[in-house]
Amino acid sequence: NESRKILEIPELKVSGTCVRVPVFSGHSLQINARFARPIGVERAYELLKDAEGVELSEIPTPLQAAGKDASFVGRIRVDETVEHGL
Structure with missing residues (x-):
């Protein structure tokens, strides 16, 4: 599994699907994550706001990310379909 290799986490449980759509630049991902304990939306944003290489956006688009x-x-x-999911 490519995600396990890239992240160097051989025990990572991940299931990925690639959906290609015609855009001029960039790639878009939709990710569902399940955590060991509850995490709220506000806490997720708080953790990501200072993360290196991450920029928060209300509605991110490939055009907004072009060249960055x-x-x-x-x-x-x-994500209400799994326990502790976002």
Whole structure:
């Protein structure tokens, strides 16, 4: 699994799907994450706001990220389909 190799976490439980859409620049990801203990949306934003290489945006778009190295993160919300999920 490519994610396990890149992150160097062989025990990482991940299931990825790639959906390609025609945009002029960039890639977009939608990620669901399950945590060992509860984490709220506000706490997630708090943890990410000072993370290196992360830029928070209300609604990130490929155009907004064009020509920049940062990963734009936004629209974080609770995933009610899994325990402790965002």
